[in-house]
Amino acid sequence: MTEEAHLRRVPRQTRGQQRVARILSAAAQLFAEVGFEAATTNAIAARAETSIGSLYQFFPNKEAILDALSKQYKEELRDLFEHGFHPNPNADMDTMFGMVAQMTAEFYAARPGFQVVFYGSHITEPLAEAADELYQAIIARIDSLMAFHLPDLDPGQRMLSAAISVKTVKSLLPLAVNNDGSINQVILDEIKLLVASYLRARAQQPEVT
Amino acid sequence: MTEEAHLRRVPRQTRGQQRVARILSAAAQLFAEVGFEAATTNAIAARAETSIGSLYQFFPNKEAILDALSKQYKEELRDLFEHGFHPNPNADMDTMFGMVAQMTAEFYAARPGFQVVFYGSHITEPLAEAADELYQAIIARIDSLMAFHLPDLDPGQRMLSAAISVKTVKSLLPLAVNNDGSINQVILDEIKLLVASYLRARAQQPEVT
DNA sequence: ATATAATATGAGCAAATGCTCGTTTTTCAA
DNA sequence: TTGAAAAACGAGCATTTGCTCATATTATAT
Numbered sequence: 248m249t250e251e252a253h254l255r256r257v258p259r260q261t262r263g264q265q266r267v268a269r270i271l272s273a274a275a276q277l278f279a280e281v282g283f284e285a286a287t288t289n290a291i292a293a294r295a296e297t298s299i300g301s302l303y304q305f306f307p308n309k310e311a312i313l314d315a316l317s318k319q320y321k322e323e324l325r326d327l328f329e330h331g332f333h334p335n336p337n338a339d340m341d342t343m344f345g346m347v348a349q350m351t352a353e354f355y356a357a358r359p360g361f362q363v364v365f366y367g368s369h370i371t372e373p374l375a376e377a378a379d380e381l382y383q384a385i386i387a388r389i390d391s392l393m394a395f396h397l398p399d400l401d402p403g404q405r406m407l408s409a410a411i412s413v414k415t416v417k418s419l420l421p422l423a424v425n426n427d428g429s430i431n432q433v434i435l436d437e438i439k440l441l442v443a444s445y446l447r448a449r450a451q452q453p454e455v456t
Numbered sequence: 457m458t459e460e461a462h463l464r465r466v467p468r469q470t471r472g473q474q475r476v477a478r479i480l481s482a483a484a485q486l487f488a489e490v491g492f493e494a495a496t497t498n499a500i501a502a503r504a505e506t507s508i509g510s511l512y513q514f515f516p517n518k519e520a521i522l523d524a525l526s527k528q529y530k531e532e533l534r535d536l537f538e539h540g541f542h543p544n545p546n547a548d549m550d551t552m553f554g555m556v557a558q559m560t561a562e563f564y565a566a567r568p569g570f571q572v573v574f575y576g577s578h579i580t581e582p583l584a585e586a587a588d589e590l591y592q593a594i595i596a597r598i599d600s601l602m603a604f605h606l607p608d609l610d611p612g613q614r615m616l617s618a619a620i621s622v623k624t625v626k627s628l629l630p631l632a633v634n635n636d637g638s639i640n641q642v643i644l645d646e647i648k649l650l651v652a653s654y655l656r657a658r659a660q661q662p663e664v665t
Numbered sequence: 666a667t668a669t670a671a672t673a674t675g676a677g678c679a680a681a682t683g684c685t686c687g688t689t690t691t692t693c694a695a
Numbered sequence: 696t697t698g699a700a701a702a703a704c705g706a707g708c709a710t711t712t713g714c715t716c717a718t719a720t721t722a723t724a725t
Contacts, residue, residue, distance in 0.1 A: 284493040288713060298674045303714060317583055321590050328597050334604035341652045343601060348625050348648050356633045365587045370576035374526055378574045381530050388537050392552060395543040411646050416557050418627035424565045437620050439557050443550045444657035445650045507704045
């Protein structure tokens with residue numbers, strides 16, 4: 248289960264340890280900027296202000312850099328969830344979960360490489376634009392549906408709710424679709440309930456400060 | 457805005473049109489299987505049972521294939537949302553939105569290349585495993601939190617709800633984090649409300665058939 | 666001071682891959 | 696039937712890129 252060999256050679260001097268840290272930091276930045284594939288090892292070394300030779304003295308190959316980052320994030324996130332909060336009799340579920348979400352968001356925001364490591368590689372710029380354009384159209388369509396069904400909702404809030412609903416379905420859809428292309432109806436129904444509950448809450452509570 | 461030039465040459469004969477279709481289909485499959493970068497043009501041509509020469513006779517470069525797929529999906533999805541459903545006085549919001557989600561899921565499930573085109577490229581196998589392992593631990597942790605706060609919920613349902621909650625936050629987090637690493641608190645709060653509403657609904661309705 | 670281990674360097678090799686181009690084959694109108 | 700346009704073909708070129716290795720430099724123990 249626990250395989251090591253992330254590092255080809257463990258740095259014994261401070262110099263080496265700092266270099267490894269700089270390489271990891273540079274890699275995280277570059278992965279975030281251009282994605283894993285497009286981030287060349289030469290570019291990583293350059294950004295870390297070292298030579299490719301030094302990079303390969305510590306890391307056996309490019310993927311090992313990703314693995315090392317993954318391992319680091321994994322430990323940090325596991326630590327956050329193990330020691331960051333615990334059941335509190337004085338707090339209700341909402342407060343509790345709100346805190347968890349907040350801390351996770353801050354953790355995520357502080358780590359530029361996290362996206363690539365745990366969400367997969369980059370989407371190209373023009374493609375992202377095309378997709379966004381389409382999703383704006385879909386959001387507008389859902390917004391008009393909501394305007395029909397929830398006429399009392401504030402227009403600004405309604406648009407935000409439509410956007411959240413669409414993004415939720417978009418983001419969670421992969422969970423409900425198996426590799427063979429079949430649909431997991433249990434999960435899909437759960438996604439429907441998720442959004443339905445949210446919209447019901449918004450319908451009853453039209454505006455919030 | 458609307459740039460063409462997806463195709464280097466427009467096929468005039470049926471032969472050519474079928475070839476272009478086969479190339480797109482093969483590309484969608486390969487993109488889904490190994491991701492955009494790892495899908496070589498030679499492999500795409502081979503899968504489409506044609507030659508690289510023919511491929512490049514129609515497509516100026518590899519990205520044009522992705523663009524063409526993107527364009528195709530975009531039109532089909534736009535069509536679904538424009539003509540697939542409309543406001544219905546006899547249906548409530550939940551039913552309406554459930555239908556939209558269902559149809560979108562089916563659309564998505566039927567198109568293997570959709571993931572790569574609109575969600576970005578692949579995550580590597582070992583990395584996906586590592587991430588999943590971590591998320592299982594987090595889900596377990598949230599599950600125990602829920603057990604504390606919602607003692608009446610059925611354990612099986614509770615685990616599913618924990619999983620959905622965690623995946624929701626994970627998936628939507630990028631929306632709440634700007635490129636510069638700052639947090640958009642309005643969106644983050646909306647995500648919290650989304651999950652809170654869902655959990656409240658589940659707390660009041662412990663089991664569903 | 667000096668020997669030895671640790672670390673650093675970057676030119677360049679080997680392999681992978683996007684893509685070209687000269688040639689051949691097929692289609693179809695006249 | 697024939698000629699020209701369209702389509703098909705695939706060996707191989709050019710470029711990119713992960714990575715090695717021989718050599719140089721720095722740290723540390725004695």
